[in-house]
Amino acid sequence: MVKKGSTIQFLLKGMAVGESIAYLSVSEQEKILRAESQHELRWGSQTSLALATTASLSRGYQLADVMIHLQNWYKKRQYAPMGTIQDIDDVTKQALDNYTKNRDILASGISTDNADSENILSRMLPVSLYLYHQVGVSFINDESAMLMLHRIAGLTHNDEGALVSVGMLSLIVSQILDGRAMSDAVENGLAFGFEYYSRHQVFVDELKAFYELNLPDFSNIPADKIQLDGRASTTLEAVIWSLLNSESYTQALKKSLIHGHSNSIVPTLVSAIGAIYYKDDLVLELGQNLIVKRVFTTVIGQAERSSRFNLLNKPANLS
Template sequence: MVKKGSIIQFLLKGMAVGESIAYLPVREQEKLLRGKSDHELKWGTQTSLALTTTASLSRGYQLADVMIHLQNWYKKRQYAPMGTIQDVDVVTKQALENYTKNRDILAAGIGTDDADSENILSRMLPVSLYLYHQVGVSFINDEPAMLMLHRIAGLTHNDEGALVSVGMLSLIVSQILDGHLISDAVENGLAFGFEYYSRHQVFVNELTAFYDLNLPDFSNIPADKIELNGKASPTLEAVIWSLLNSDSYTQAVEKSLIHGHSNSIVPTLVSAIAAIYYKDDLVLEFGQNLVSKRVITTVIGQAESSSRFNLLNKPTNLG
């Protein structure tokens, strides 16, 4: 049974709602956010990948199982029912094809610059919850936990820049889960991220991409100064900017749509993170209009039943 108001429910439904809103015409977006629309909401690839990852982690962490779940999504349309919008990005497709050919989990991911892509961010949000609930906010001090984070991302996107973006996002989310205000969560998460990645030579050069995000007045920059180019770090900038300049779930989504007319991933991520921060029942109301919502509620139920995403469950191992 799905627990009303659980963090994993807010995350996954928030993500599906955000992705669906991004696909709507502007007029329908505005009507929906004013509560004057019951438009059918069609979610897509980003939500499917997050569901896939959640379903695997609900069974405990096994890297091979995460890959099997990704393969089943790609080849069998698991967690991608009819009526949803599915579009496999080039990097993910190549990585999954690599695994099909070679059966080498650690060598499947793409390590070229193309893999420094925003397409990795959404499916890693459930991993952030898993690590927080299994290890705690200090998972940055747990090398097996950070290795797990990087390896799950690296199944497809194994570029250092993508891995640092995933780490920064996860550390910010962990601070939100720990009860901090958005502004403090961003400041703390970035500080921990810079400290961690500066200690690992392979990642040091990637930190320059996060200098603007780390500025004290970052929230005051004009939205059009954030140049989205498909890479992970600018998308993270747009997500954080939207959250910092909002006081409610609805406002956060509205801010994200400033970037979202040409980018569906920003609203997807903002809606998911704002949902777990504000815990606005509006997310659950919007969720009633999602197509194929039984797929989502089934995965949520599995996650909650597993206790691996439960706030009070913090064993020292990752199993």
């Protein structure tokens, strides 16, 4: 049966569903995943930032425009209607405040160690789709595409470790979009990432954070061996572990919730990636329970009409 819904629709609604469910009690999570609850779903800042990024890229790639959309979320509460759960991490806040003061698009991002943060990963997923649809699965061979990826991330989180995590995640997503099985997508994405970043001296030292994730038996490690510490690379470990140990969207989301209420970003990412991989109708059904559906209708409609997130779009070299 052919599933209805575009890739960007599954991604954004999957993200919102995952983030919303992460805030609920365990009993309510279980009811929702058994389709026994119509609980209103209230997404958080991870989804809102992804919506802002998508809205900007629907107009084409302009780095300043991405920053303006992030500022509109921060200052005007766009993409974050009343009733949604919004907060801002210290790194993003500092970067957006920097831009307000200096208006320097390339100098606002934070490059200190605390910027190697999991908070960059969710809003970069729409960028992964954009690059795949505009350039193709081989965007890693296009330096202008990789520069775009790093610069959009670097608007807020400009630490080398964060940029490598964003690259690894994006390469895995591109493999999924290219039709690879999950295990192959992870293996190929990591291999391409190691090959690319090992050629750039500024990133070489960051690769050690991904050695365990790159082991053949990574999926067999116990979940409690993944020590979430807020860094992008360890969160990526938990996300990949959840996806590799699942055979359905629902199972993947359940696995992501093993990591507990202390981390809402893991289920946000797992739900988003699982949604585009499985294209389960449950994602769209649960999307009907989002507190303000109009926001998604508007942003998804813009993205679909732009053809910049369209799988049928013929890849073209960005340069």
